[in-house]
Amino acid sequence: MTQFKPRDPDFERRVRDSFARQRVMSMLGASLTRVEPGVVEITLPFRGDLTQQHGYLHAGILGTIADSAGGYAGFTLMPPGSTVLSVEYRVHLLTPARGETFVARGQVVRSGRTLTVCELSVEAVAGGQRSTCSIGTQTLICLPEGEARPAG
Numbered sequence: 451m452t453q454f455k456p457r458d459p460d461f462e463r464r465v466r467d468s469f470a471r472q473r474v475m476s477m478l479g480a481s482l483t484r485v486e487p488g489v490v491e492i493t494l495p496f497r498g499d500l501t502q503q504h505g506y507l508h509a510g511i512l513g514t515i516a517d518s519a520g521g522y523a524g525f526t527l528m529p530p531g532s533t534v535l536s537v538e539y540r541v542h543l544l545t546p547a548r549g550e551t552f553v554a555r556g557q558v559v560r561s562g563r564t565l566t567v568c569e570l571s572v573e574a575v576a577g578g579q580r581s582t583c584s585i586g587t588q589t590l591i592c593l594p595e596g597e598a599r600p601a602g
Contacts, residue, residue, distance in 0.1 A: 454488035454558060457529040464530075465490065465522050472518065480515055482522070488558035490522040495551050507547035512554075512572050512584050516541055520556030520568035520588040527561040528592045534566075535593060541570065541586035549574030549581075556588070566590040 458464060462485045469475060469482045475492070478500065484491035492515050494500075494507075502508045517539050525534040554572045570586040 452488070452558075454527050454561060456487045456527055460530070461485075461487065461526045465525055468525065468533075469518075469522065474514065475518060478511065478514070480518075483553070484555075485522070485526065487526050488523055488561065490519050490526065490556050492519045492522075492554045493551055494554070496549060504546070505548070507549075507552060507574075509541075509543055509547070509584075512543070512547055512552070513539070513541050513586075515552065515554035516556070516570040516572050516584065516586055517588065518556075519554040520570045521590055523556035523558050523568050524561065524566035524588075524590040524592075527558060527566065531595055532592050533595045534590050537565070537589040537591050539570065539586055539588035541584050543584050545574075545581065545583045547572070547574055547583045549576040549583075551575045552583075553580075559587075564592055566592065 480494040483493040500511045559567045568588045572584045573580045574583045
């Protein structure tokens with residue numbers, strides 16, 4: 451694994467503050483469980499109201515936590531006064547998402563001045579056993595902090 455040096459020594463506080471403002475993570479019941487330079491993990495307990503018709507965690511929920519984990523992994527390496535937005539992400543669903551908890555991991559592959567590329571994965575945890583249920587990639591853009599705000 452590549453060791454990255456954050457451009458902001460206060461990166462962890464910035465990531466945690468931003469995560470706390472993400473209302474969708476709060477609504478889902480997700481929590482930030484690992485924050486390191488270039489790596490972030492988000493944990494989501496299983497909830498029946500987040501499933502699809504067969505009782506598996508919905509693919510959209512897997513994508514949501516994977517997208518946020520990757521976005522915050524990239525954000526750990528961005529300079530002060532910046533913010534992050536996803537440009538694109540792609541998720542491959544490997545197995546049905548069944549488990550007691552789900553751990554989404556974002557890991558930076560390349561951190562550039564403007565664009566960052568991350569690998570994504572989500573593991574299902576059941577009875578202490580982990581199995582990867584999805585993998586993916588993501589491209590992020592680093593923007594000056596005020597540019598990511600919606601108009602109006």
